[in-house]
Amino acid sequence: MKLRVRSELVYRFDPPMDAIFQIHVAHWPGQQILEETLALTPAVPFRVDETVDFGTRPLRARLSGEVTVLYEALVDNGRLTELSSAAVQHDWAELPVEVLTYLWPSRYCPSDQFGRFVEREFGTLTGGTRVRAIVAWIAENVDYRFGVSDGETTAARTFIDRAGVCRDFTHLGITLCRAAGIPARAVSAYAFQLAPPDFHAVFEVWLSDGWWLIDPTGLAPIAGLVRIASGRDAADIAFLSTRDACEMVRQSVTVEAV
Structure with missing residues (x-):
């Protein structure tokens, strides 16, 4: 496009x-x-x-x-495509060394605090099916709302408040995926059809030997994203x-x- x-x-x-x-x-x-x-x-x-x-x-x-x-x-x-449910989750020993850092907690994504929750909610799933279930859970349980969060809000705070904007949805998605053993990182982008127009925060996961872009807010089509920056969380992509x-x-x- x-x-x-x-x-x-x-x-x-x-x-x-x-x-x-x-x-x-x-x-x-x-x-x-x-x-x-x-x-x-x-x-x-x-x-x-x-x-x-x-x-x-x-x-x-x-x-x-x-x-x-x-x-x-x-x-x-x-040609950017949506995450396939058939995408495969890799054992850590099979991952490229450069993606290992996206398994660990970071400033806004305390994934080490969510292992029990992820195992209870998504433990029977794997790969693309697990990530899609995580995104569906966020969509069902977190409201897109301005004024609830600020520049210091972490995924843990969003999990409690159950509301936020794109960076908060992204941080929560990254956190839950990392807690599930899936490398995940933040991406800032220009986004076609985003309303209201703004810089947009999404994330991507490493499955089936590649990165897959995901918009946890569902506000912009994946095919219309233009990448600006990537990193561990919002601190790297501001x-x-x-x-x-x-x-x-x-x-x-x-x-x-x-």
Whole structure:
């Protein structure tokens, strides 16, 4: 699918501070960037690098006052497919070494606290069937609701509150999958048909020798996702990171089919 993505971020940085944006479309197998532009207003020095593992391209700059960051790209995201129920869960000895880190607890995903729950709820299932059951449980038991969570909310808190937004659904999905012995990690994306439009948090699991994307909110079709960044949880995929507090003036994200 060919998609045109656009993000405009207007923030106030006072006092001056270093900032890292993750808004560029990633260089990722099957995802081709056909065109892209980037503009910072006022013009300031910046650098865009690329991570080895994920093709994530963080933008770094020292910013002061009100700054507009405008990014646009035309992307062919290939043919993304829904998770198959027949996807196979691997024994840990069979996993590639690079996916092992996504079995362990992380800051927002305390999977070591959910082993008993996962065994009781999903212990008779395995592979794609188990992951689909986990996603169905989240859909049935957690409400999509703004204002319940914040930047410090963990999956454990969401499990108690039974409400949150996409990052909370994703953290809970990752946590339950890891507790089930399935490697899982967070992905930030531009998402076609997401309402209201915004950066979207989803996750992916390692089954049948590959990664499968999953949107636990069910708000966007898998075929319309454009990968930006990947990592253990939201700490690794944030679209903006600063050491000091900055002020959002306005922000918009759009994704259109071409």
